[in-house]
Amino acid sequence: MDEMKPKMVIGLMSGTSCDSIDAALCEVYPDMRVKLVKGINWKYPVHIRAKIFQIFKGEASVQDICQMNFAIGKCFSDAANVLIEEFGKPDLISSHGQTIFHYPKDDKLDDISLRSTCQIGESSVIAKNTGCLTASNFREADMALGGEGAPLVCFADEKWFRPLKKNVLVQNIGGISNVTVISQEHPTYGFDTGLGNIAIDYCVQKFFNKPYDKDGVLANEGVVSDNWLEILLQDEYYLKNPPKTTGREYFSPEYIERTLRLAPSEPKDIIATLTALTAKTIVKAYENFIFPDTSIDEVIVGGGGAYNPTLMNFIKKYLPKHIELKTHEDYGISNNFKEAMAFALLGYCTYYNIPNNMPECTGASCRTVLGKLSN
Numbered sequence: 001m002d003e004m005k006p007k008m009v010i011g012l013m014s015g016t017s018c019d020s021i022d023a024a025l026c027e028v029y030p031d032m033r034v035k036l037v038k039g040i041n042w043k044y045p046v047h048i049r050a051k052i053f054q055i056f057k058g059e060a061s062v063q064d065i066c067q068m069n070f071a072i073g074k075c076f077s078d079a080a081n082v083l084i085e086e087f088g089k090p091d092l093i094s095s096h097g098q099t100i101f102h103y104p105k106d107d108k109l110d111d112i113s114l115r116s117t118c119q120i121g122e123s124s125v126i127a128k129n130t131g132c133l134t135a136s137n138f139r140e141a142d143m144a145l146g147g148e149g150a151p152l153v154c155f156a157d158e159k160w161f162r163p164l165k166k167n168v169l170v171q172n173i174g175g176i177s178n179v180t181v182i183s184q185e186h187p188t189y190g191f192d193t194g195l196g197n198i199a200i201d202y203c204v205q206k207f208f209n210k211p212y213d214k215d216g217v218l219a220n221e222g223v224v225s226d227n228w229l230e231i232l233l234q235d236e237y238y239l240k241n242p243p244k245t246t247g248r249e250y251f252s253p254e255y256i257e258r259t260l261r262l263a264p265s266e267p268k269d270i271i272a273t274l275t276a277l278t279a280k281t282i283v284k285a286y287e288n289f290i291f292p293d294t295s296i297d298e299v300i301v302g303g304g305g306a307y308n309p310t311l312m313n314f315i316k317k318y319l320p321k322h323i324e325l326k327t328h329e330d331y332g333i334s335n336n337f338k339e340a341m342a343f344a345l346l347g348y349c350t351y352y353n354i355p356n357n358m359p360e361c362t363g364a365s366c367r368t369v370l371g372k373l374s375n
């Protein structure tokens, strides 16, 4: 194996929210630290984004999916090329791609498991359009080893936050929310706590025709319906033991529409209650699965949810008072680009053939090198 050296890596990520392709030019060091040089949030063209949502809804043909694999690859390379124009070519691009389906359930057909995951955004298109070696397809190898294929960011959390020598929960709040548990007592593990911004975004679009509840203003003006919140909290996902992951296949538009039948009539109260739900399910996951055997000093929030002060206030209210609530910014890491930076690190490990999955987080049977290289 080559001797490890610092490398310039562009991490590319678009999450379940599909709000933007996050492109982060990073310097990645052999000790696994990652320094952000510059990040950009590159918006999908409107019709491409609409088509992705059509795929999410199960209303796309095989032709659509085939075409979108290449079209999204082009979008990802456009995002990378903005950084390349300013800074020159990096050593490596590392692309998560766009998840269009994630299915960790062990259903069977002819006794063959149907567990699977699908991220599109063809890496050969990215490699050819940028002229850069491109790492991609990180989730498949973990799943092939019986893992959930997620959360993968635990690997970066372990490298970046374990040196604090504290017991911390690293909480990402994207479309879906996931937590990484880093403590002195246990090996690092993690799981998806459930909804993040998906349901909030969906209802803000439906009732207010805006893309999201900027700065939590609508939620702050509404009143939480305790009745509806109690009903929403009954969902079976929240009671399942980790390791567990979820996505838009479960928390689908139909799911949200079904739950809306029992919602309060005032749209702002709906947004307030869904914002409280995300906070409550996060804290309940801690109470059910983490607090019983780990004492926690801090919760460190990242992802778009960290920018919603109403959501952050709910989390603070529900958390035990001795636990401090912080964001990644408190540790000099961008909330916005944290996941793209984490994928820069995962790709760096792919390049050097270093195992970069965490079986404690995903349930995979062993460690392995995630990611494939295209040039």
Ligand SMILES: Nc1ncnc2c1ncn2[C@@H]1O[C@H](COP(=O)(O)OP(=O)(O)O)[C@@H](O)[C@H]1O
Binding pocket: 014, 015, 016, 017, 018, 019, 020, 173, 174, 175, 176, 197, 200, 201, 212, 213, 214, 215, 216, 302, 303, 304, 305, 307, 308, 309, 339
């Ligand atoms: N200023 C803000 N106020 C409220 N919510 C925000 C703000 N910025 C981002 N968000 C929320 O965060 C989401 C994007 O979060 P992100 O971490 O990118 O998720 P994903 O990984 O699913 O793409 C947006 O859809 C929105 O709901």
Ligand SMILES: [Mg+2]
Binding pocket: 014, 015, 016, 017, 018, 019, 020, 022, 174
């Ligand atoms: Mg995003």
